[in-house]
Amino acid sequence: KGTTREQRALKYLKEHAREGDPDSVLETFDEFCRTQEWAMNAAEEKGDILDEIVRELRPTTCLELGTYCGYSAVRIARQLSPSARLITVEVNPDYAAVAREVVKLAGLQDKIEVINVDSGDVIRELKDKYDVTKLDLVFLDHWKYLYIRDIKLIEEEKLLKKGSVVFADNVIIPGAPGYLEYIRGSKNYNSTFYSVHFEYMDDMKDGVEKSVYIGDE
Ligand SMILES: Oc1cc(-c2ccc(F)cc2)cc2cccnc12
Numbered sequence: 001k002g003t004t005r006e007q008r009a010l011k012y013l014k015e016h017a018r019e020g021d022p023d024s025v026l027e028t029f030d031e032f033c034r035t036q037e038w039a040m041n042a043a044e045e046k047g048d049i050l051d052e053i054v055r056e057l058r059p060t061t062c063l064e065l066g067t068y069c070g071y072s073a074v075r076i077a078r079q080l081s082p083s084a085r086l087i088t089v090e091v092n093p094d095y096a097a098v099a100r101e102v103v104k105l106a107g108l109q110d111k112i113e114v115i116n117v118d119s120g121d122v123i124r125e126l127k128d129k130y131d132v133t134k135l136d137l138v139f140l141d142h143w144k145y146l147y148i149r150d151i152k153l154i155e156e157e158k159l160l161k162k163g164s165v166v167f168a169d170n171v172i173i174p175g176a177p178g179y180l181e182y183i184r185g186s187k188n189y190n191s192t193f194y195s196v197h198f199e200y201m202d203d204m205k206d207g208v209e210k211s212v213y214i215g216d217e
């Protein structure tokens with residue numbers, strides 16, 4: 001069939017999820033991935049840790065690198081306060097198109113902005129073009145060799161402040177070469193590793209890394 005996995009997932013969500021209900025969209029997406037087709041969402045276990053971070057941090061400005069179909073964007077935004085917002089960056093236009101639909105289905109289009117560009121280009125524009133002063137939460141979930149490039153860009157742009165959280169997916173599978181050494185070796189962060197199951201695979205272990213910025217403003 002001419003459809004992509006992501007389009008099939010969106011179709012399933014439109015047919016089975018309750019419109020305007022982010023919880024229903026997430027539950028339905030998890031059901032799709034467990035019963036129909038696997039997809040690289042953060043999923044339940046990683047999602048629970050993300051939920052806890054957002055609940056505790058109460059961020060006003062969030063940046064996600066790697067939107068895919070918008071699962072973690074919805075997961076983050078459903079807990080954001082009314083004036084808070086999430087900018088999520090996806091380089092793949094087909095993924096970005098599906099993500100925009102998923103965000104709309106969840107009723108979160110006023111909180112989430114999906115930007116279809118390369119993360120390396122947008123980070124330098126966040127202050128001037130996207131009216132960002134500081135980032136309270138950064139979720140790294142794009143191509144693994146870009147984690148270290150992009151965290152250095154974010155530091156260069158002075159986008160973090162004391163207490164900002166950088167949360168990284170897949171630090172074990174596929175792994176983020178150089179990132180763990182960099183962030184754990186830096187005096188500007190306090191990092192915690194969480195051993196979690198790889199999304200929708202109860203017999204595979206992955207890891208996520210939560211790093212709190214303690215460096216100079
Ligand atoms: O959570 C993820 C998982 C994988 C992945 C896919 C297939 C595998 F066999 C192993 C790992 C890729 C990602 C790429 C970008 C963001 N997240 C990913």
Ligand SMILES: [Mg+2]
Nearest residue numbers: 040141169170
């Ligand atoms: Mg991932």
